[in-house]
Amino acid sequence: MTSSRREFLATAAAGAVGAGVVSRSAVSRGALGGAAATFDAVVIGAGVFGAWTAWHLRRSGRSVAIVDEYGAGNSRASSGGETRVIRMGYGADEWYTRWSRHSLELWKELAAASGQRLFHAAGVLWMAREQDPLTVDSLATLARLGVRHEKLSRGELETRWRQIEFGPVTWGIYEPDSGALMARRGVQACVAEAAREGAVKLTGAVLPPSGKGRLSAVALRDGTAISAATFVFACGPWLPKLFPELLGERIFPTRQEVFYFGVPPGDARFAPGAMPVWVDFGEQIYGLPDIESRGFKVAPDRHGPPFDPDTGERLVTAQGVAAAQEFVGRRFPALKGAPLVASEVCQYENSSNGDFLIDRHPDLENVWLVGGGSGHGFKHGPAVGEYVAARIEDGKPVDAKVSLATKQKAQKRTVY
Numbered sequence: 147m148t149s150s151r152r153e154f155l156a157t158a159a160a161g162a163v164g165a166g167v168v169s170r171s172a173v174s175r176g177a178l179g180g181a182a183a184t185f186d187a188v189v190i191g192a193g194v195f196g197a198w199t200a201w202h203l204r205r206s207g208r209s210v211a212i213v214d215e216y217g218a219g220n221s222r223a224s225s226g227g228e229t230r231v232i233r234m235g236y237g238a239d240e241w242y243t244r245w246s247r248h249s250l251e252l253w254k255e256l257a258a259a260s261g262q263r264l265f266h267a268a269g270v271l272w273m274a275r276e277q278d279p280l281t282v283d284s285l286a287t288l289a290r291l292g293v294r295h296e297k298l299s300r301g302e303l304e305t306r307w308r309q310i311e312f313g314p315v316t317w318g319i320y321e322p323d324s325g326a327l328m329a330r331r332g333v334q335a336c337v338a339e340a341a342r343e344g345a346v347k348l349t350g351a352v353l354p355p356s357g358k359g360r361l362s363a364v365a366l367r368d369g370t371a372i373s374a375a376t377f378v379f380a381c382g383p384w385l386p387k388l389f390p391e392l393l394g395e396r397i398f399p400t401r402q403e404v405f406y407f408g409v410p411p412g413d414a415r416f417a418p419g420a421m422p423v424w425v426d427f428g429e430q431i432y433g434l435p436d437i438e439s440r441g442f443k444v445a446p447d448r449h450g451p452p453f454d455p456d457t458g459e460r461l462v463t464a465q466g467v468a469a470a471q472e473f474v475g476r477r478f479p480a481l482k483g484a485p486l487v488a489s490e491v492c493q494y495e496n497s498s499n500g501d502f503l504i505d506r507h508p509d510l511e512n513v514w515l516v517g518g519g520s521g522h523g524f525k526h527g528p529a530v531g532e533y534v535a536a537r538i539e540d541g542k543p544v545d546a547k548v549s550l551a552t553k554q555k556a557q558k559r560t561v562y
């Protein structure tokens with residue numbers, strides 16, 4: 147056992163007196179149904195980052211509670227959608243390529259353990275223009291790291307996917323082992339697995355902590371308090387609301403629309419197997435095949451306006467539908483005029499540089515902040531959770547890439 151692990155358990159046993167918002171005497175067991183109110187770790191937020199953090203912490207033998215105010219993978223959460231892309235290409239950025247590859251192994255492991263379909267190996271097709279730097283760099287990174295892929299000429303693209311009108315696209319990369327994750331189902335499966343292994347699942351809104359030093363407990367809005375040695379706030383787009391001074395300008399949620407178009411009856415050309423997941427960063431748009439008969443998914447990858455995850459209305463706009471329909475008709479001619487059969491409004495929780503935020507709270511030494519998924523975080527949930535659990539265990543500083551110090555107080559974007 148490492149010294150940090152000993153200290154961790156000892157603090158938990160002692161009730162973690164210190165700079166907490168709630169005194170030990172205030173600890174209630176009401177919401178806990180009689181379970182112990184002290185844990186090695188409490189994870190606040192059961193989105194993809196919190197779920198996998200709880201899963202890894204539990205796997206390493208810790209007592210864990212995971213608390214969410216609306217429930218795991220709820221409709222307001224960034225992880226609450228139907229599907230998410232998992233791709234390996236990330237330009238020159240090896241960090242995310244490695245995390246994505248490792249995460250896919252863990253997603254498959256979770257799927258096997260839960261007995262549920264969480265991944266569709268539909269393949270991912272990058273549609274590129276001549277000297278498209280992100281795609282050119284991705285090609286080099288995939289080759290360097292030995293990730294299976296094909297570089298395809300315009301002619302090869304046209305032969306393989308006759309249902310696509312490639313327009314200005316001159317070449318592409320195909321990742322055959324990548325594809326689509328079932329988002330809400332995956333998060334719920336992860337929380338269920340953590341719970342099956344002993345993690346305690348709670349519903350409640352955790353109030354923001356304050357003070358300095360060591361936090362002893364967090365309070366739920368109903369007055370219940372939960373003490374722990376470590377607290378992980380994995381609250382996605384809610385992080386700036388919980389920590390306004392620290393994160394108010396470092397994470398900025400934007401409104402994002404997702405459209406599902408109905409495919410023609412009996413037409414299998416848009417189902418996984420015939421149609422890959424595709425990304426066209428030149429047009430800032432991507433989409434997924436008709437997975438589990440939900441519809442042909444299309445989503446613009448541009449930042450929308452600022453968005454409140456609690457109160458924001460989740461109806462798509464007529465302009466958004468028209469723009470998506472225009473693109474679909476142009477790129478996939480057989481879907482011209484296809485009806486909108488479903489839609490989602492979600493939010494990105496953007497950091498200034500598109501990198502995740504994983505760090506200790508600067509004033510509360512046993513509080514972790516985990517978020518900043520920036521529109522590409524879902525696939526990496528397993529690797530993020532593992533990284534957080536490892537830093538809690540070994541006490542080492544986080545890498546500069548994900549640290550609070552590298553997140554500017556500025557609302558600009560980097561596209562990943």
Ligand SMILES: Cc1cc2nc3c(=O)[nH]c(=O)nc-3n(C[C@H](O)[C@H](O)[C@H](O)COP(=O)(O)OP(=O)(O)OC[C@H]3O[C@@H](n4cnc5c(N)ncnc54)[C@H](O)[C@@H]3O)c2cc1C
Nearest residue numbers: 191193194195215224225231352382492519522523524525
């Ligand atoms: C439209 C859209 C498309 C996307 N596409 C992709 C994609 O294709 N591939 C990809 O990898 N990523 C994608 N992403 C990004 C990815 O979905 C997010 O980065 C990721 O889901 C963020 O997860 P999270 O756990 O940080 O946040 P969330 O999923 O939002 O989870 C935070 C949780 O915290 C809870 N919470 C908040 N405050 C409190 C509180 N006070 N007390 C208790 N609970 C609280 C909330 O209820 C919520 O469940 C997409 C995002 C969107 C919106």
